[in-house]
Amino acid sequence: MEFKSFPSPDDLLVLLTVARLGRFTAVADALETTHTTVSRRILALDKQLGGRTLERTPQGWELTELGRAAVSAAEGIEKSLTTLSTGLREGADVLSGVVRVSTSDGFGARIATPAIIRLQKQHPLLRVELLSATRRLSQNRSGVDIEVVPGTVEAGRSETMLLTDYVLRLYAGPGYAAENEMPTTVAELAHHPFISYVDSTLQVSELALQRDALPAGSAYFQSTSVFAQVEAVRSNGGIAMIAAFMVEGREDFVQVLPNEVRQVVQYWAAARPESMRSPAVQAVLAAFIQETRRMRKQLLPD
Known part of the structure; x- marks a missing residue:
């Protein structure tokens, strides 16, 4: 490759971050700079x-095509800087940056x-920003390195990885169970108030099935937050389909129709190919997989 002038290593690393996150605003946040500065650095690199x-x-x-060649060079710079940092820390395995x-x-x-x-x-130099959203896999590049979503995925350009299966079950609070005649068949769910996600905002079809497939009563309480749903059940507001790993084994939750209703859903991780090559992203994904294996009995109870 013949350059008009030698490219700035700093500008190459900015391009690498854009390739991983897909949005200048997200890159600006990650690098603690401004959208204007990111744009200016890319323009400078294009000129070089x-x-x-x-x-x-x-x-x-x-x-x-030129950008892909430049990113390959940027990854080499990133690896060299990581090796240098590791050496300065007397052989310690150092991960750094923002994921x-x-x-x-x-x-x-x-x-x-x-x-x-x-x-x-x-790895105390590693910083992770965790953003909460229950949705299907984004197709418009949300400015993150990793997306973890429930249900099926249509990856597009992203690379995907199955993290784990998990189980949804019906639960009620002990006060609700004591004050009401609990259903003995699926059909009897129609006589009970149901706690669920807000229908108009739920994008994950597998989670929508938890209500659509059951003859449950009116959804008196709906929330986009699973924690609010859990609290509504604990407060004896009705019956809800909840991931077992959220509440299994707690005394303030009672299983409803445990032998009749059980739904298995999957958690998938997705990332751009450029992000998947990042040692920090690989380490975070490996940590997620290790944690799901540690929690296997809670995620997939008998």
Whole structure:
């Protein structure tokens, strides 16, 4: 490759971050700079290389052929800097930088958070930003390194990884169970108030099935937050279909129709190919997988 002038290593690393996150605003946040500065650095790099490294698409910024070659060089710079940092820390295995993760409330709190904290204790220079959202896989590049979503995925350009299966079951609060005649058949659910997600905002079809497939009563309480649903059940507001790993074994939750109603859903992780090559992203994904294996009995109870 013949350059008009030698490219700035700093500008190459900015391009690498754009390739991983897809949005200038997300890159600005990750690098603690401004959208204008990111744009200026990319324009400077394009001038140095003699062509465009990025093109705008409905899915965000994507690399051109020249951009892919530049990112390959940037990954080499990143690896060299990591090796240098490791050497300066007397051979310690050092991970650093920012990894942005988007995931649902339940996975984020019960699985991702303990996994991340353990990883950061080993690698104190690693910073992770956890964003909560229960939705299907984004097709418009949400500015994150990793998306963890429930249900099926249509990856597009993303690379995907199955993290784990998990079980949904029906639960009620002990006060509700004591004050009401509990259903003995699925049909009898129609006589009970149901706690669920807000229908108009729920994007994950597998989670919508939890209500649509059951003859449950009116959804008196709906929330986009699974934690609010859990609290509504604990407060004896009705019956809800909840991930077992959120409540299994707690005395303030009673299983309803345990032998009749059981739904298995999957958690998938997805990331751009450029993100998947990041050692920090790989470490976070490995931590998630390790945590799901540790929690296997809670995720998939008998």
